[in-house]
Amino acid sequence: MTRRIVLIWTVSIMASAAMVLSAMPRWRSAHEQASATSARMQDIARHVEALHALPEADAQSPTSDRLLANRIASIVARAGLTSGTIISVSPESERVLKTVGTTQALQRRATLTLQAPSLRDLGRFLSLWRDEEPRWVITAIDLKPQRSDAARGGDLPVLAVLTMTVHDARESEIKR
Incomplete structure (x- = not known):
């Protein structure tokens, strides 16, 4: 080259x-x-x-207010009770029980009031509830007898106030 x-x-x-x-x-x-x-x-x-x-x-979510009321109504119907049996469903807001790292342990309560089911109907409702909603635990039952013209020897209607609790865990949201 x-x-x-x-x-x-x-x-x-x-x-x-x-x-x-x-x-x-x-x-x-x-x-x-x-x-x-x-x-x-x-x-x-x-x-x-x-x-x-x-x-x-x-x-x-097991704690969704909207779906909780629907699930209660569904189980009430399957227990053979009318929808008028439900007087109120009062869910409370979530409460943080403990925070470990970024995980929070939560508790949620709801109060359900049923009017005039017999004890047998209430038992059927509770059995269905336990089978279908095992996360929601009935923690208190307050029964008050209701006066009625029920046949002698028939079941006495009651006013039942049920307190339900669910425990859950979730990752906490980090605020920036």
């Missing part, structure tokens, strides 16, 4: 290297920006998934 060709190749290689090196800072900046954008997009995708999961989590 002639000296001239070697010189041309050397200049070409040096010019190419200079162009590549001059583009390097812009490439790094673009790469960092793309990485940050990608991380932000993944974070947004996680938030969107969390938002989509909220109604499902509410529907699956």
Whole structure:
């Protein structure tokens, strides 16, 4: 090879290297920006998934007020009682019992008042409730006899106030 060709190749290689090196800072900046954008997009995708999961989590939650009333009504009907038997369903807000790390132990109570079921009907309701809602534990029962014109020797209607409790655990939300 002639000296001239070697010189041309050397200049070409040096010019190419200079162009590549001059583009390097812009490439790094673009790469960092793309990485940050990608991380932000993944974070947004996680938030969107969390938002989509909220109604499902509410529907699956044993402490959902809306679904608790529906489940009680369903079990009352299967126990052979009328819907008018339910006087009130009063769920209380969740209470944090203990926090260990990021996990919280929660307790939730609800009070259910049933009017005029017989003791036999109440027992049937309690049996169905225990079978279908094992997480909600009946922690107190207050019975008051109701006066009625029931046939002599028949079941005496009662007013039943049931206190139910559920315990749950969940990850606490970290406030930023």
